[in-house]
Amino acid sequence: MSVPRGSQVQKRLSSFMRKGLLEVPSPTEKDWPKDDEDDYVFVDLGQEPDSLPQPYRMINKMVDLLFDRCWEVIQERHALKEVELSQTQPTTYLPLVESKLNKMPNCMAISQDYVFIGGAKGFSIYNLYSAKRIYIWEKLKVDVTSIWATDLGNEILIAPVDEMGIARLFYFYKDGLFLIKAINEVDDASKQTTCIKMEISQGGDFAAFLLQGAGDIWLDVYKLPKESWLKEVEHPQPAVNPKKKVRQPQVNTLEPVTSENLEMDMNVCFRVDIKLSLPVHVMKIKPPKPVTGTTFKSPLEVFAKVEDYYGLGSGQNHFIKDSQWEQQAAIFHALYKKYLDGEWEEEPLSTATFHFLLPSSIIAMPAEVKSPSGVACVLGIHWTGSHNFFLYSLHRTLKDKVDPEAVWPCAAPIAVSQLSCTCAYLVLACEDGVLTLWDLAEGFPFGVVTLPKGCSCQSVHFLKYFLVHEGQNMYPESPLKSHMKCVVLCTDSSLHLVTAEGTQGPAISVLAERPIKPLDGAICAVAPVHALPGMLLIFYKNGSIQLMDVAKPQIICAFALPRTYHLAVAWKPLFVMSVQHPCFLLRGDHPDEIESDDSKDIQNSVFYFNLEAYPLLQNMSRNHTIPDTDITGNTAFAQVLPLEKRCESFLQKRFQKLEKKVNEQEHWTRLRRYSLLLQRENYRK
Numbered sequence: 001m002s003v004p005r006g007s008q009v010q011k012r013l014s015s016f017m018r019k020g021l022l023e024v025p026s027p028t029e030k031d032w033p034k035d036d037e038d039d040y041v042f043v044d045l046g047q048e049p050d051s052l053p054q055p056y057r058m059i060n061k062m063v064d065l066l067f068d069r070c071w072e073v074i075q076e077r078h079a080l081k082e083v084e085l086s087q088t089q090p091t092t093y094l095p096l097v098e099s100k101l102n103k104m105p106n107c108m109a110i111s112q113d114y115v116f117i118g119g120a121k122g123f124s125i126y127n128l129y130s131a132k133r134i135y136i137w138e139k140l141k142v143d144v145t146s147i148w149a150t151d152l153g154n155e156i157l158i159a160p161v162d163e164m165g166i167a168r169l170f171y172f173y174k175d176g177l178f179l180i181k182a183i184n185e186v187d188d189a190s191k192q193t194t195c196i197k198m199e200i201s202q203g204g205d206f207a208a209f210l211l212q213g214a215g216d217i218w219l220d221v222y223k224l225p226k227e228s229w230l231k232e233v234e235h236p237q238p239a240v241n242p243k244k245k246v247r248q249p250q251v252n253t254l255e256p257v258t259s260e261n262l263e264m265d266m267n268v269c270f271r272v273d274i275k276l277s278l279p280v281h282v283m284k285i286k287p288p289k290p291v292t293g294t295t296f297k298s299p300l301e302v303f304a305k306v307e308d309y310y311g312l313g314s315g316q317n318h319f320i321k322d323s324q325w326e327q328q329a330a331i332f333h334a335l336y337k338k339y340l341d342g343e344w345e346e347e348p349l350s351t352a353t354f355h356f357l358l359p360s361s362i363i364a365m366p367a368e369v370k371s372p373s374g375v376a377c378v379l380g381i382h383w384t385g386s387h388n389f390f391l392y393s394l395h396r397t398l399k400d401k402v403d404p405e406a407v408w409p410c411a412a413p414i415a416v417s418q419l420s421c422t423c424a425y426l427v428l429a430c431e432d433g434v435l436t437l438w439d440l441a442e443g444f445p446f447g448v449v450t451l452p453k454g455c456s457c458q459s460v461h462f463l464k465y466f467l468v469h470e471g472q473n474m475y476p477e478s479p480l481k482s483h484m485k486c487v488v489l490c491t492d493s494s495l496h497l498v499t500a501e502g503t504q505g506p507a508i509s510v511l512a513e514r515p516i517k518p519l520d521g522a523i524c525a526v527a528p529v530h531a532l533p534g535m536l537l538i539f540y541k542n543g544s545i546q547l548m549d550v551a552k553p554q555i556i557c558a559f560a561l562p563r564t565y566h567l568a569v570a571w572k573p574l575f576v577m578s579v580q581h582p583c584f585l586l587r588g589d590h591p592d593e594i595e596s597d598d599s600k601d602i603q604n605s606v607f608y609f610n611l612e613a614y615p616l617l618q619n620m621s622r623n624h625t626i627p628d629t630d631i632t633g634n635t636a637f638a639q640v641l642p643l644e645k646r647c648e649s650f651l652q653k654r655f656q657k658l659e660k661k662v663n664e665q666e667h668w669t670r671l672r673r674y675s676l677l678l679q680r681e682n683y684r685k
Contacts, residue, residue, distance in 0.1 A: 076516065080516055089558075090546065090555045090556065090557050090558045091557045091558065091616060092557070092558045092559065092560050093557060093558070093559050093560075093609070093614045094559075094560060094561075094562060095559075095561065095562075095586070095607035095608055095609050096608055096609065096610050096613055097131045097607070097608035097610075098562075098588075098605050098606075098607055098608070099126065099131040099605060099606045099607075099608065100604070100605050101117070101119070101124075101604045101605065101606060102604075103119045103120040103604065104119060104120065104604050105117045105118070105119050105574065105587055105604060105606060106118050106119055106143055106144060106145050106146075106574075107144065107145060107146045107147045107574070108147070108574065108575075108576040108585055108587075108606070109147045109148055109149040109158075109576060110128065110149065110576050110577075110578045110579075110581075110585070111149035111150065111151050111156045112151055112156060112580075113127065113128045113129065114126065114127065114128060114134070114149075114156065114172075115127075115128050115576075115585065116147055116149050116158060117147075117606065118143075118144030118145070118146065118147040118160050119143060119144060120138070120143050121138040121139070121140045121141065121142070121143065121144075122136065122137045122138035122139055122140050122144060122160075123136075123137055123144050123147055123158075123160050124136045124137070125137075125172070125177075125268065128578070128581065128583070131608060134268050135177060135268035135269075135270075137170075137177065137270060140162055142162045142163040142164055143162065143163050144160045144161065144162050144163075145161060145162065145163055146160070146161045147159065147160045147161070148160075148198065148200060150200045150204050151204075152203070152204045152226055154173070154174075155171060155172060155173045155226070155229070155230065156171075156172040156173075157169065157170070157171060157172075157200060157204050157224070157226075158170040158171075158172055159198060159200065159207070161195050161198070164192065164194070165184070165192075165193065165194030165195045165196070165212075166182055166183070166184055166185050166192075166195065167182070167183040167184060167195040167198055167209055168180075168181070168182045168183065168185075169181055169183065169207070169224075169279070171229055171233070171276060173229075173230075173233050175267055175268050175269065176233065176268070176269060176270075176271045176274075177268060177269070177270045177271065178229075178233070178270075178271050178274060178276055179270075179272075180229075180276050180278070180279070181278050181279060183195065183209055183220070183222075183279075184209065184211055191213070191214075192213065193211045193212060193213035194211065194212045194213060195209050195210065195211055196210045196211070196212055196217075196351060197209075197210040197351070197352070197353075198210065199354055199355070199356065200224075201356035201375075201376040202356065202358070202374075202376065202421075202423055203374060203375060203376075204224055204226050205223065205224060205226065205375050205376055206221060206222065206223055206224060206282070206356055206376050206379075206394055207221075207222045207224055207279065208220065208221045208222070208354055208356075208379065209222075210351065210352055210354075216286075217286075217287065217350060217351070217352075218284055218285060218286045218287075219284070219285040219286075219352055219354065219381065220281065220284055221281075221282045221283050221284075221285070221379060221392075221394065222279035222280060222281055222282060223279065223280040223282050223394070224279050225277045225279070225280065228276075228277040229276050229277065232274060232275075232276055232277065233274065233276070236273070236274045281398060282394060282396060282397070282398070283392065283396055283398065283400070283402050284398075284402065285379075285381065285392060285402055287350050287352070287383045288383065288386065288388070288390075294320055294321060350383045350384040350385065350386075351383070351384050352381050352382065352383050352384070353381070353382055353414075353416075353417050354379055354380065354381040354382075355379070355380045355381075355417065355419040355426070356376035356378075356379060356380075356394075356419075356423070357376060357377070357378040357379070357380050357391070357419070357423060357426075357440060358374065358375070358376060358377065358423045358424075358440070359373070359375075359377045359378075360440045360441055360442075360443055361442070361443030362438070362439075362440055362442075362443040362444070363377070363378050363391060363405075363406070363440070376394060376423075377393065377394055377395065378391050378392065378393060378394060378405070379391070379392045379394055380392075380417075380419075380426070382414045382417055382428075384413075385413050386413060386414060387409055387410050387411070387412065387413055387414065388407050388408065388409050388410070388414075389407070389408040389409075389410065389414060389417070389428060390404040390406075390407055391404055391405050391406040391407070391408070392404055392405060393405050408428075410428060410430050410436065411430065411432070411434065412430035412431050412432040412434065413430060413431045414428055414429070414430055414431075415429050415430060415431045415456065415457055416429040416457045416458070416459060416460055417429065417460075418459075418460035418461070418462065418486070420462040420484065420486075421462065421530075421579070422479075423440065424439070424440055424441040424484075425437070425438065425439060425440065425441075425462065425484045425486075426438040426440055427460045427462075427486060427498075429457035429460060429488070431456065433450055433451040433452075433453075433455055433456055433457065434448060434449075434450050434451075435448065435449050435450070435451065435457065435460075435488070435498065435506075436448050437449065437484070437498070437500050437506050439482050439484075439500075441481065441482075442481060442482050444503075446482075446484070446500035446505070446506050447500065447505045447506045448506070449498055449506040449507070449508050450508075451488065451490060451496065451508070452494075452496075452510075454492065455490040455491070455492060455494060455496075456490060456491045456492075457488055457489075457490060457491075458489045458490055458491045459488075459489045459526075460486055460487070460488055460489075461486060461487045461488075461489070461526055461527070461528050461536075462484070462485070462486045462528065463485040463486060463487060463528050463534065463536070463550065464528070464530050464533070465480055465483045465484060465485055466485075466533035466534045466551075467626060468534075468551050469626050472620070472623070472624075473532075473533035473534035473535075473549065473551055473620070473624070474533055474623075474624055474625060474626040475533050475624055475625050475626070476625075476626055476628070477625055477626065477627050477628050478628055482500075482501065482502045483500075483501050483502070484499070484500050485497065485498070485499050485500075485550075486498050487511070487526060487528065487536060487550065489523060489525075489526055492514045493512075493514060493515055493521075493522035493523045493524075494510065494512060494513055494514045495510070495511040495512035495523060495526070495538075496508055496509065496510055496511060497509045497510075497511050497550050497553070511536075511548065511550055511553045512538075512548075512553075521540065521541075521542070522540065522541045522571075523538055523539070523540055523541075524539050524540065524541050524570070524571045524572065524573070525538075525539040525572075525573060525575075526538050526539070527539075527575070527577040527584070528577075529547070529577065529582060529584075529611065530579050530580075531578075531580070531581060531582035531611070531621065532582055532611060532617065532620050532621060532624065533620070533624050534549055534550050534551045535547055535548070535549060535550075535556070535620070536548045536549075536550050537577065537584065539573050539575070540570075541570055541571045542570060543566060543567045543570040544558065544560070545558060545559040545560065545573075545586075546558045546559075547559070547611075547617075556616060556617070557614065557616050557617070559586075559609055561586070561588045561607060562588070564590060565588035565589060565590055565605065565607075566588070566589060567587075567588070567589065568589040573586065573587075574586070574587040575587070582610070582611040582612050582617075582621050583608065583609060583610045583611060583612075584609050584611075585606050585607065585608055585609075586606070586607050586609065587604065587605070587606055587607075588604075588605045588606070588607050589604065590604075590605075
C-alpha cells in the first residue's frame, strides 16, 4: 500500500543501480571485477514508494499485524497436527455393562459392593457387579445433589444432601435401611440452613457439616454412636407405646417400599419401627475473627492469655493498637491508590476445608485424654483466605470453650489441603504455589516443594506408594513408613508428580505440560486407581479419558463411551472410582435425550468399566505385589524399608556370614585332623 511518485509534476530521471552491497575495491586493478550488465538493475526514481499519510499508515500496520498473527496461528496448528499424527493412538476400550436409569443421576458413591446413585426425589442402591437395583428411596420433594458413603465394616453410613441443602444420615445394614437423623432440617423455613460440605472420619466415629444461614457460616461436629447402632439393629427394643400417635417429620413417616418390575439380588426394606440413637453434637466452630486492635493494656496480659498455648500463632492475641493499624492502612492506600480506586464487589462468605486426623506424635494431646488407635482425635481446618491451619481436639463437649489446640501458620493463604486415605500424610498448598508436605504418622515434615512459575494448585491426589520392579509397578507386601507420592493438578491444566522419602526431601516432576490448545487438551479431572500401582485416570475437556502410568510417564490406554453417547458436560464429568476394586462408573448422555423436553421419555445410562477385564491391564491387576524378601535382597530397594527391617536384614546377613565362616573353620579343622591322623599312620607303617 504505497503511492508512486510518477504522478508528481517534477519527475526525476531514471538511473542504473548496482545489485547487492557495494564493496571497497582493492588497490590493484587486476583484482577489480569485470562489469556485467546482469549486475545492474534499472530503477525508475519516479516509481519509488512514498510513505502513506495518516490514517493509512496505521491501517497498513494493522493489516500487516493481522497477516502476521494469522500466519503464526497457521504454523501452530500445523505443528500441532504434525505432533498428533506422529503420536501413537492408544488402545481404546468400551464399557462392559450399561445400566439404564429412568431418571437423571446427579451424584454417585461406592462403598463395599454397592453403588449409591442420587437423583430425583431420593437415591437408589445398586449392586456393583450385577448392576441390578436393590432398593430405591424416593420420599423427597427435591432432588439429591450430592451423596457420601462410608464403610463401617459390615455396615455402611450414607449421607445424601438435597437441593435445599438438608443433610440426612442413613444406616444400611444387611437387608435394612434406617434413617438416623436429618441434620439441619427445621420446621420454620425462614430459619432453614444449607449444608455446603460434609466429611466423615475414617471408621465413621465423627462427622462434620459446614452449614450456612442468615449471613453466617459455621462448622458443626458430631460424634456418631456406631456401636449403639449395631446393638439397636441386631437386638431391637419394642416401642414404649406403639398405639400412641407421635408427630414426626415427613421423612420419618415412611413405610417399607417395594420396587416393582425390578430384579433384586436381596430384599431390602426401609425400617421405621426401629429408632437409632442420635448423633451427639460435640462443638460448633466459627471462622476466626478479623485481626483488630488490641484490648490488652499491658504485654503481661497478652502472655497470660497464651499461657496454656491454646491459639498460639493465630494472630488474635497481640499488642498492636488501633492507631497502628490505621497508620499502616493509610500508608497502604497511599501507595496503591490507583489500584484500589473503583468499585469493589462484596466478598463472599468464607468456606472451610477440614480433615479428621488420627493420633500421632505431631499432634500434642492432653495426658488425661486417651484416644484408641485408628479413631480420629483431632479436626484440622483452614478457612478461605487464611494463612493458618487450625487443630481442634474432638474430645470435648458443648460446654467446653472452643479454642484450637494448635495452629500451623503458613507464609501465604492456604488454597488446597489434602489428607491421604491412610491419614498418615498431609499436603498444604498455598496460593503462591508452595506445597508443605507433612508426615503425620512419624511426626515430622517432609519438606517444602514449589510448583513451576505461574502454576497454582487446583487439587491434590495421593497415590499408594509403589516400586518399579523389573519394569513393572508393584506394591510392597508390607506398608512403608515415611514414603509418599501424590499428583498435583494445576489451574493451567499441567500435571505434576511429587515424591517424598524420609529425610531426603521432596522432589517434583512433570507428568503433563500445559496444553497448547486449552479447549481440547486441557485436563479437567484426575483420579488415582488404587487397585493398579502407579495408574492415574485422566479426564480431558474434549471428553476423552485416558489411563496414565505415572512412573514412565506415558498413556497406557484410553476409554470411551459408545458412539451414541457422550458426556453432556465434558469439563465436569460425573464419575466415581472404587477404592477397593479396579473399576469406575461414568454417566453417559444421549444427544437426543439431552434435547428432549419430556423428562419421562429420557433414558439415562451409567456405564461400568472393569479394568481387570481389559487385556493390557490384566497382568497389572493380578501381579502387583512384591514380597519383602525381594525388597531386602535388592540393594536398590533396601532404603525404602523401615529402619527395624533394615537392621533385622543386616543382622541376619551378618549372622549368616559368621555361621558360614564358622562352618568353614570347622571344616578345615576336621581336614587338618584327618591329615594328621594319616601322617601318623604312615609313620607307624
